[in-house]
Amino acid sequence: MNTKMKTTYLLIAFALLTFTGCGKDGAPGTNGENAAVYYSEWFTPTNWSGNAGDWFFSASAPDLTQNNVENGVVLAYIWLAGDVYSSTAIRPLPAFAVGGNWSYLIHEYGNIEFTSDMINQPLTTHKFRFVVIPGTSAALKSAATKYPTQSALLNMPYAEACQLFDIKDSIQVVQ
Secondary structure (H helix, E strand, C coil), X not given: CCHHHHHHHHHHHHHHHHHHCCCCCCCCCHXXXXXXXXXXXXXXXXXXXXXXXXXXXXXXXXXXXXXXXXXXXXXXXXXXXXXXXXXXXXXXXXXEECCEEEEEEEEECCEEEEEECCCCCCCCCCEEEEEEECCCCHHHHHHHHHCCCHHHHHCCCHHHHHHHHCCCCCCCCCC
């Protein structure tokens, strides 16, 4: 799934949530409960595939179901060894840093692929994390009030995402 197609799906999901979301007294999510926000642990690639200008690695992501991808929002973050801003800088993806563009895509349900266009192979000490916010999540509807556009939501600073979605931050940075 290319980036343009992914962006289109996210825009559609965001529009659906904005215009068809439950009111204050609306029905909760599936089976009478609001859906949880899922997030991965921080992980590093075991190796990068590809070549100069086209590097990638895939990771298993069981929470990236068809329903969550097409009706919810997927956020991804990166911590880069050698980041010029700070050894604790965590960037929302897509981003440009450390000499390359970094992004992600969901090439098949249940997997996420991280990409870089660096000339040299990226380090295996870079850390990645993704967050899956199901479309039925009250947390997503709440986030949409503070981040009313798709772009704003996808570029939400990591610290705010952790606070808003009650994500436990357990990154161990490499100095």
